[in-house]
Amino acid sequence: MSTQQLPVVVIGAGPAGLAAAAHLTERGIEPLVLEAGDGAGAAVREWSHVRLFSTWGEVVDPAAEKLLAPTGWTRPDPATYPSGGDWADLYLQPLADVLGDRVRLGATVTGVSRAGRDRIVDADRETQPFVVHVEYADGREERVFARAVIDASGTWATPSPAGGSGLPALGEKAAADRITYRVPDLKDPAVRVRYAGKRTAVIGSGASAFTALAYLADLAKSDDGAGTKGVWILRRGISGSTFGGGEADQLPARGALGLAAKAAVDDGHADAVTGFRTEAIERDADGRLVLVGEDGRRLDAVDEVIVLTGFRPDLTFLDELRLGLDERLQAPVDLAPLIDPNQHSCGTVYPHGHRELSHPEQGIYLVGMKSYGRAPTFLAMTGYEQVRSVAAAIAGDLDSADRVELTLPETGVCGGAGLFDAPDTQQTNGGGCCAPAPQLIQLGAPATVAAAAEKAPAGGCCG
The missing domain is CATH 3.50.50.60 (FAD/NAD(P)-binding domain)
Structure with missing residues (x-):
């Protein structure tokens, strides 16, 4: 043929x-x-x-x-x-x-x-x-x-699961009614009520996680969002590269994402939990979710979980x-x-x-x-x-x-996803091109968020 x-x-x-x-x-x-x-x-x-x-x-x-x-x-x-x-x-x-x-x-x-x-x-x-x-x-x-x-x-x-081993955490499937693997649309009234006034864990460290944190912070500051709180779950520690390239990013909107996430933490709308790799997701007596780490740590209960691990x-x-x-x-x-x-x-x-x-x-x-x-x-x-x-x-x-010719915008970020347990100093030193820890800038419009098609899931080196 x-x-x-x-x-x-x-x-x-x-x-x-x-x-x-x-x-x-x-x-x-x-x-x-x-x-x-x-x-x-x-x-x-x-x-x-x-x-x-x-x-x-x-x-x-x-x-x-x-x-x-x-x-x-x-x-x-x-x-x-x-x-x-x-x-x-x-x-x-x-x-x-x-x-x-x-x-x-x-x-x-x-x-x-x-x-x-x-x-x-x-x-x-x-x-x-x-x-x-x-x-x-x-x-x-x-x-x-x-x-x-x-x-x-x-x-x-095919989003990746919450489990730190790359497999679903124990209990993750059973808790599916309170877990999403997408950035929620908080402008949708039905979705908004799900998160308003609630305590929500965001698992991930890339642009999608930045976006979710920024959205939750905006909700917390709104009239119907009192009591909204984010809990940012990171598998690594926080370093100068955690929040992305900031003002050094040649894609300004991408840099602004990290700065918005930093503001969410700095302003108290989200707490950061570092070095935490999820092993299990359990329910407490009230039906809320408790994240359990590989090291045995048990976090305070949350109402919802947003998994953005790539x-x-x-x-x-x-x-x-x-x-x-x-x-x-x-x-x-x-x-x-x-x-x-x-x-x-x-x-x-x-x-x-x-x-x-x-x-x-x-x-x-x-x-x-x-x-x-x-x-x-x-x-x-x-x-x-x-x-x-x-x-x-x-x-x-x-x-x-x-004849392949392509010039991509530089990120200003060092370290990428980093070595598995690299000390934070390895994430911030030695590249020569890296920006210092980014400073907050004012966004002229609602937080610009990273699309899935501009693939930058958690752990990204340029997202």
Whole structure:
């Protein structure tokens, strides 16, 4: 079976997936985008209340903008910050509309393999097309043949648990009615009443945790929020890098997030508990939750828990493919050293493209947030450059594919996620580029928060 006339299947109609489709279309290659949700950017819409820390100028792909231009579409003010809802409504949905029937909704990919070849078969493997098993919302099943597969399904659906070992804490599942793994929308009256006047634990140390702390502090200062209190649970101690890059961050809104979290602690709206790794979540006699640490510490009871400890990739539907993934980060082996938070301190991610994203199974690429595996601090502009390079490689234009040029904003943060139990001094010294402990600045608008698509979960080196 010849593969050159087959489409390239793109899994996910989010920012990276739709950008991949735009680049493929520009090169005359037919894409087929399979989206499990009921609309473009379905995952983005789940955090529609969250404002990105990147501007419109940084979250619109150039090939996508070119595809949209004939429709009369114009990019919003490039200096302003969209919310997740803005991004989905004003950019992702129009882009999906332009792609038309190249985008299928309600289409969940449940497996990817080589036609007639399971994982262990070598014979003629690379000459066989990919076969993608799809289950539709109406119950239909289909197998789609493809010349290549670009997995841009992201990590939103698989948040990491509260447990310090990477496994759910004992009792975590039983306490699900009082735990959320998302930044709550406190403008929603039904959600607001859940947290108003309550004591809430926030587990995590990245931009999402900063956001939740800032939101809770704003609630505590409001007329209906008296008594609202945050308890910030950190696995490490507090150092100069804890609150991010502050004014040294070249993404000002990202820096402001950390400063807002610092203000929440300084102003008494949140207490910080350091060096705490959650082992169990128990209920007291009143039904409130008690967090128990690996060291035996038991914290005062809380009413709610917000777990923001990052995300991890779902690799189950790729089991029949031969992937080359780093054993720790679950990112492509050639990309992992460039993004490893145990190694990174300051600066930017080295520009990368199809070569770093390749696998022993030729023709399969994990892009966007999923390409980072469990590593944090992913930016949309990184994903756009990834898919540009991958589309060029699929088209056979290796000169363009290898010409990867990307300059990311520096964070001003040292230490990354740090070594497992590194003393705080190791988090603040030795980088030469690091800002001192950030000082509070006044935010001109409600706290600008980090979107999941600008991936910066807890423990991030740049988030």
